[in-house]
Amino acid sequence: DVKVTQSSRYLVKRTGEKVFLECVQDMDHENMFWYRQDPGLGLRLIYFSYDVKMKEKGDIPEGYSVSREKKERFSLILESASTNQTSMYLCASGTGQGNEQFFGPGTRLTVL
Amino acid sequence: GENVEQHPSTLSVQEGDSAVIKCTYSDSASNYFPWYKQELGKGPQLIIDIRSNVGEKKDQRIAVTLNKTAKHFSLHITETQPEDSAVYFCAASKGAGGTSYGKLTFGQGTILTVHP
Numbered sequence: 001d002v003k004v005t006q007s008s009r010y011l012v013k014r015t016g017e018k019v020f021l022e023c024v025q026d027m028d029h030e031n032m033f034w035y036r037q038d039p040g041l042g043l044r045l046i047y048f049s050y051d052v053k054m055k056e057k058g059d060i061p062e063g064y065s066v067s068r069e070k071k072e073r074f075s076l077i078l079e080s081a082s083t084n085q086t087s088m089y090l091c092a093s094g095t096g097q098g099n100e101q102f103f104g105p106g107t108r109l110t111v112l
Numbered sequence: 113g114e115n116v117e118q119h120p121s122t123l124s125v126q127e128g129d130s131a132v133i134k135c136t137y138s139d140s141a142s143n144y145f146p147w148y149k150q151e152l153g154k155g156p157q158l159i160i161d162i163r164s165n166v167g168e169k170k171d172q173r174i175a176v177t178l179n180k181t182a183k184h185f186s187l188h189i190t191e192t193q194p195e196d197s198a199v200y201f202c203a204a205s206k207g208a209g210g211t212s213y214g215k216l217t218f219g220q221g222t223i224l225t226v227h228p
Contacts, residue, residue: 040121042116042118042218042221043156043216043218045215048213050213058215059113092155094214095214100158103148103155103156106155
């Protein structure tokens with residue numbers, strides 16, 4: 001079974017802090033994605049990566065950056081956390097040929 | 113870019129009834145339409161998908177229909193059971209090839225509650 005793991009299930013941070021969310025997949029997938037999930041808005045794509053060190057902006061990249069130094073690991077970085085970044089963050093991975101995305105369990109981030 | 117609208121936002125049914133969730137999309141180049149189910153405390157999981165060269169697909173109690181002309185697709189769940197209670201998301205994609213990289217645009221989600 002494909003497994004996508006996220007470093008934390010719950011995280012509480014203060015405004016202005018730098019926050020790192022880590023995601024690891026074990027299926028050698030080329031593509032990895034970061035979404036945020038908010039009630040009534042569905043899942044919105046923040047950034048994605050199609051190869052090591054390659055990244056592209058999604059629909060809502062402002063206030064975020066990403067890092068992919070190894071194929072299995074994709075990190076989301078909040079340079080200076082703000083209260084409007086309080087949300088559920090979901091990581092997903094997928095192959096370069098198929099369409100299915102496999103999701104991690106999510107990290108619920110609260111910024112105070 | 114692509115825009116996906118999903119309705120209804122909440123749906124409450126009695127066990128054994130059918131449930132229908134509808135989505136519309138805006139980009140005629142989209143060719144892949146998956147449905148994901150998200151149970152409490154878990155990430156979304158693919159339950160069924162359809163490609164633009166197919167009008168209908170069925171897998172046991174769930175089915176998806178696609179109308180390319182009208183740019184809408186629907187999820188049908190028959191004989192609903194309490195374990196079907198979850199949040200359901202539709203999505204649209206231009207596929208995994210080229211510069212699409214399998215990116216998905218999701219609808220807003222539907223909270224389905226099945227009452228015993």
